[in-house]
Amino acid sequence: MARYVAGRLAGLVVLLLLVCVFTYLIFFKLSPDPALMICGKTCTPDRVAQIRASLGLDKPFLTQLGDYLSGLVVGRDYGSGPNLVRCPAPCLGYSFQSSQSVTQMIVDRLPVSATVAVGAAVLWLIIGIAAGLLSAVKEGSWWDRTAMGLALGGASIPNYVLALTLQYVLVVKLQILPFPSAVPFSEDPLLWFQSYLMPWLVLATGYACLYARLTRANVIDTLAQNFMRTARSKGLSPALTMRRHALRPALTPIVTIFGMDFAALLGGALITETVFGLNGIGKMAADSIAKNDQPVIMAVTLLAAFFVMAGNVVVDLLYTGLDPRVRVS
Amino acid sequence: MSELLVVEDLTVTFPTSRGPVDVVKDVSFAVGRNETVGIVGESGSGKSMTSLAVMGLLPPGATTRGSIRLDGAELLGRPDREMRRVRGEQASMIFQDPLSSLNPYYTVGLQIEEMYRAHRRCSRKEARAVVVEALTQVGIPEPERRAGYYPHQFSGGQRQRVMIAMALVCSPALLIADEPTTALDVTVQAQILGLLAGLQRETGTGMVFVTHDLAVISSIATRVLVMCRGEQVEYGDAEQVFAAPRHDYTRMLLESIPRIDDEVVL
Amino acid sequence: MSDVLLRVRDLTKRFTTRGPYRRKNEFTAVDGVSFDVRLGETLAVVGESGCGKSTSARIVAKLMEPTSGTLEFDGEDITHAAGARLARYRAKVQVVFQDPFSSLNPRHTVERILMAPLDYQGIAPKGGRRAHTRELMERVGLDPDHAHRYPAQFSGGQAQRIGIARALAVNPKLVICDEAVSALDVSVQAQIIELLRRLQRESGFSYIFIAHDLAVVRQLAQRVAVMNKGRIVEQGPCEEVFRAPGDPYTKTLLAAIPRINPAWDRRRRAAR
Ligand SMILES: Nc1ncnc2c1ncn2[C@@H]1O[C@H](COP(=O)(O)OP(=O)(O)OP(=O)(O)O)[C@@H](O)[C@H]1O
Ligand SMILES: Nc1ncnc2c1ncn2[C@@H]1O[C@H](COP(=O)(O)OP(=O)(O)OP(=O)(O)O)[C@@H](O)[C@H]1O
Ligand SMILES: [Mg+2]
Ligand SMILES: [Mg+2]
Numbered sequence: 001m002a003r004y005v006a007g008r009l010a011g012l013v014v015l016l017l018l019v020c021v022f023t024y025l026i027f028f029k030l031s032p033d034p035a036l037m038i039c040g041k042t043c044t045p046d047r048v049a050q051i052r053a054s055l056g057l058d059k060p061f062l063t064q065l066g067d068y069l070s071g072l073v074v075g076r077d078y079g080s081g082p083n084l085v086r087c088p089a090p091c092l093g094y095s096f097q098s099s100q101s102v103t104q105m106i107v108d109r110l111p112v113s114a115t116v117a118v119g120a121a122v123l124w125l126i127i128g129i130a131a132g133l134l135s136a137v138k139e140g141s142w143w144d145r146t147a148m149g150l151a152l153g154g155a156s157i158p159n160y161v162l163a164l165t166l167q168y169v170l171v172v173k174l175q176i177l178p179f180p181s182a183v184p185f186s187e188d189p190l191l192w193f194q195s196y197l198m199p200w201l202v203l204a205t206g207y208a209c210l211y212a213r214l215t216r217a218n219v220i221d222t223l224a225q226n227f228m229r230t231a232r233s234k235g236l237s238p239a240l241t242m243r244r245h246a247l248r249p250a251l252t253p254i255v256t257i258f259g260m261d262f263a264a265l266l267g268g269a270l271i272t273e274t275v276f277g278l279n280g281i282g283k284m285a286a287d288s289i290a291k292n293d294q295p296v297i298m299a300v301t302l303l304a305a306f307f308v309m310a311g312n313v314v315v316d317l318l319y320t321g322l323d324p325r326v327r328v329s
Numbered sequence: 330m331s332e333l334l335v336v337e338d339l340t341v342t343f344p345t346s347r348g349p350v351d352v353v354k355d356v357s358f359a360v361g362r363n364e365t366v367g368i369v370g371e372s373g374s375g376k377s378m379t380s381l382a383v384m385g386l387l388p389p390g391a392t393t394r395g396s397i398r399l400d401g402a403e404l405l406g407r408p409d410r411e412m413r414r415v416r417g418e419q420a421s422m423i424f425q426d427p428l429s430s431l432n433p434y435y436t437v438g439l440q441i442e443e444m445y446r447a448h449r450r451c452s453r454k455e456a457r458a459v460v461v462e463a464l465t466q467v468g469i470p471e472p473e474r475r476a477g478y479y480p481h482q483f484s485g486g487q488r489q490r491v492m493i494a495m496a497l498v499c500s501p502a503l504l505i506a507d508e509p510t511t512a513l514d515v516t517v518q519a520q521i522l523g524l525l526a527g528l529q530r531e532t533g534t535g536m537v538f539v540t541h542d543l544a545v546i547s548s549i550a551t552r553v554l555v556m557c558r559g560e561q562v563e564y565g566d567a568e569q570v571f572a573a574p575r576h577d578y579t580r581m582l583l584e585s586i587p588r589i590d591d592e593v594v595l
Numbered sequence: 596m597s598d599v600l601l602r603v604r605d606l607t608k609r610f611t612t613r614g615p616y617r618r619k620n621e622f623t624a625v626d627g628v629s630f631d632v633r634l635g636e637t638l639a640v641v642g643e644s645g646c647g648k649s650t651s652a653r654i655v656a657k658l659m660e661p662t663s664g665t666l667e668f669d670g671e672d673i674t675h676a677a678g679a680r681l682a683r684y685r686a687k688v689q690v691v692f693q694d695p696f697s698s699l700n701p702r703h704t705v706e707r708i709l710m711a712p713l714d715y716q717g718i719a720p721k722g723g724r725r726a727h728t729r730e731l732m733e734r735v736g737l738d739p740d741h742a743h744r745y746p747a748q749f750s751g752g753q754a755q756r757i758g759i760a761r762a763l764a765v766n767p768k769l770v771i772c773d774e775a776v777s778a779l780d781v782s783v784q785a786q787i788i789e790l791l792r793r794l795q796r797e798s799g800f801s802y803i804f805i806a807h808d809l810a811v812v813r814q815l816a817q818r819v820a821v822m823n824k825g826r827i828v829e830q831g832p833c834e835e836v837f838r839a840p841g842d843p844y845t846k847t848l849l850a851a852i853p854r855i856n857p858a859w860d861r862r863r864r865a866a867r
Binding site: 343346369372376425426428470485487512513517571583585586587588 | 807856
Binding site for chain 1: 381384386409413414415416417418421422424426429430431432433434435440443444447448479481495
């Protein structure tokens with residue numbers, strides 16, 4: 001088991017390295033020269049060369065990549081002499097736009113994205129699984145047909161449509177909720193909750209619809225299994241039969257899918273955060289793309305890749321714990 | 330003679346794309362206490378469906394007609410809530426396909442234990458002891474440890490014996506065994522048949538024994554029901570069915586038994 | 596060249612399980628098993644329940660890695676075959692599993708199940724899928740009109756025959772039958788045995804036939820291996836082993852075969 005985990009983690013590191021190389025190649029080599037952009041309109045060739053030197057852009061590609069990677073692992077120095085700037089360990093460079101440390105930007109924004117992701121996940125898990133279960137147990141009833149019809153429709157509404165509609169109806173028209181603002185929980189819990197409510201709802205809707213359909217299909221499959229007949233033949237109560245024998249087999253595959261979805265959300269909800277003006281990773285990504293802020297783009301790409309791949313590993317480990325048939329020996 | 334189980338004119342119908350199909354047609358038989366009735370017949374002739382009908386465990390969609398009385402009380406048409414009290418306690422069943430009939434997510438120990446605890450008031454520790462005892466009886470090696478194994482960690486025959494142990498753990502009045510020894514070699518089969526006979530002596534269990542092994546039937550059953558394509562082609566004393574079969578199908582069945590020629594065996 | 600199709604040497608499989616307090620526990624299910632299967636031959640494997648027959652079969656079918664030992668197929672070492680070589684091997688070796696329902700995808704129709712091995716190899720059946728399915732189903736005595744049913748709508752013996760039909764769908768060289776006829780009544784069993792023999796005669800199939808019904812083994816197999824507690828205790832031509840069993844376990848096995856009450860049987864024959 002320990003060996004398996006170690007192997008998976010090693011694989012994770014190798015994959016991340018590959019992602020690093022590719023994103024670096026794409027963002028720093030193939031996109032417009034950042035020095036020209038930083039320099040702006042009033043620019044002299046000297047100034048450009050100076051900027052390039054300070055950013056290390058005059059070095060060969062492999063050296064640049066090596067610097068970037070070593071910056072990630074041990075930190076790096078920018079410039080020289082009196083202008084020397086020390087960028088500590090997980091160094092992701094400095095934003096071309098605001099000159100802030102990208103690492104610091106992420107540290108500041110991650111809690112917002114995490115709050116969005118966790119809240120939405122709780123919502124969609126509860127709603128999706130409950131609705132799916134009820135539909136499966138009452139297969140073919142009016143409840144089943146209505147719920148599944150809604151789920152089919154709900155899953156196909158684009159997030160920005162939902163977000164803008166909710167904002168228009170709840171904030172502008174009915175004025176039930178204030179305009180979202182990033183207040184910390186400790187300052188004003190009510191405002192905090194109200195601010196996050198809409199992003200949660202928007203993100204949870206699509207997923208809840210998906211999970212309801214998934215849960216329903218899995219539970220129906222499980223109920224048709226021969227072992228459910230055995231459970232009934234024992235004279236167990238229907239509640240125990242359902243809880244013990246049907247739920248675990250039906251929900252185990254959902255746990256794995258959930259892990260992936262949640263990990264992807266941690267990497268930032270681009271549209272939702274932008275619409276509601278939440279200062280999370282998603283909004284940061286959107287802004288950086290709009291302004292071609294390469295170090296930031298690079299960082300958010302890496303971060304998203306890291307979350308997805310780490311989620312993958314966690315899910316696999318979880319799965320070996322949940323399904324005795326795939327337990328590694 | 331007071332019969333434990335009386336099945337009269339049982340018909341099981343499935344809706345199919347080509348209209349309703351009777352997979353069991355007007356089958357009647359009876360099982361007394363302390364008696365074994367054998368059901369033999371062609372593959373797909375409705376033996377399992379007859380067994381499942383008695384337990385009230387037919388797949389959804391199936392409809393039944395006729396009458397099934399256990400201890401004089403009608404079972405057909407009873408709501409599931411009441412059937413629950415019958416299942417496990419009064420009647421239990423050994424299913425045909427052991428691997429798919431066991432839940433892959435739980436240890437076999439737990440799956441046997443929950444059956445016992447559903448009908449007997451006892452602590453988990455007592456139940457565990459009963460489980461180990463049951464596994465020992467059916468000849469599972471290292472029963473304490475194996476109780477903690479998952480179904481996929483057993484061999485085919487061992488899984489079948491787990492099913493048997495499970496069905497016996499509450500000493501039911503009626504035991505329905507659907508091909509309980511198909512995956513067992515002859516020595517273990519003999520051991521299991523001995524165990525069932527012993528149980529019958531002790532508790533007077535009535536048994537329905539579905540099999541295609543005519544030799545086994547001839548050694549344990551007092552009455553035999555022969556089925557073909559959902560119909561009952563012959564029903565009577567074992568001796569009569571084996572020594573003087575009335576129906577061509579029975580005769581053909583007895584004729585096609587492959588034999589190990591007597592002289593080659595020591 | 597020898598006519599040995601499959602050569603198995605010193606096959607060993609140890610299972611590690613974890614008991615309470617995460618204590619490791621090792622169990623040797625297969626212990627130094629060696630045997631050959633010749634071209635066009637049936638090797639029967641018999642033995643006590645839990646003696647390692649299915650485990651050996653799974654290893655030979657490359658569904659499980661052995662702890663040690665080697666497999667050689669058609670002169671090629673396939674113990675650690677992977678990728679394209681494994682796919683080629685899989686196409687030539689088919690398995691009929693012991694538990695019929697668990698080996699059939701409950702969400703696929705019979706037609707889809709029977710065509711899966713062909714699809715896997717990218718072969719289009721002659722005369723179309725429908726006709727090919729019908730032919731396969733008829734061969735094993737199933738109603739071809741049931742091609743669009745799902746496995747759950749069949750009886751145990753019928754599901755087992757779907758498994759047999761699937762294994763025969765692709766003209767394999769070796770078929771591993773793990774208790775493939777154990778759920779069948781004697782008349783259908785006779786039909787399947789006849790089918791297996793005909794295919795062997797006409798197409799030269801080899802079989803590894805795991806069974807506990809010694810009478811069936813005697814009908815079908817040229818050679819038999821008797822296993823006990825993970826080892827092969829006796830191996831040889833069927834006739835010899837059955838006439839003069841050398842190992843005490845084989846003797847017990849032969850002696851325990853149940854028989855129809857001989858008096859009844861005599862009376863029935865006399866009446867005929
Ligand atoms: N859900 C279903 N819908 C339609 N027909 C079904 C369904 N389930 C079973 N059948 C049919 O009912 C018939 C009887 O099945 P049953 O399982 O009782 O046979 P059996 O006598 O137990 O056979 P075996 O010895 O092969 O187990 C079979 O022909 C089968 O195809
Ligand atoms: N995954 C596993 N983990 C641990 N033990 C296992 C596992 N699979 C099989 N075994 C054990 O290995 C032994 C051999 O099993 P196998 O299935 O090969 O027996 P078999 O000869 O096919 O018996 P049967 O005739 O009952 O099917 C059994 O004691 C079984 O409990
Ligand atoms: Mg059956
Ligand atoms: Mg086996």
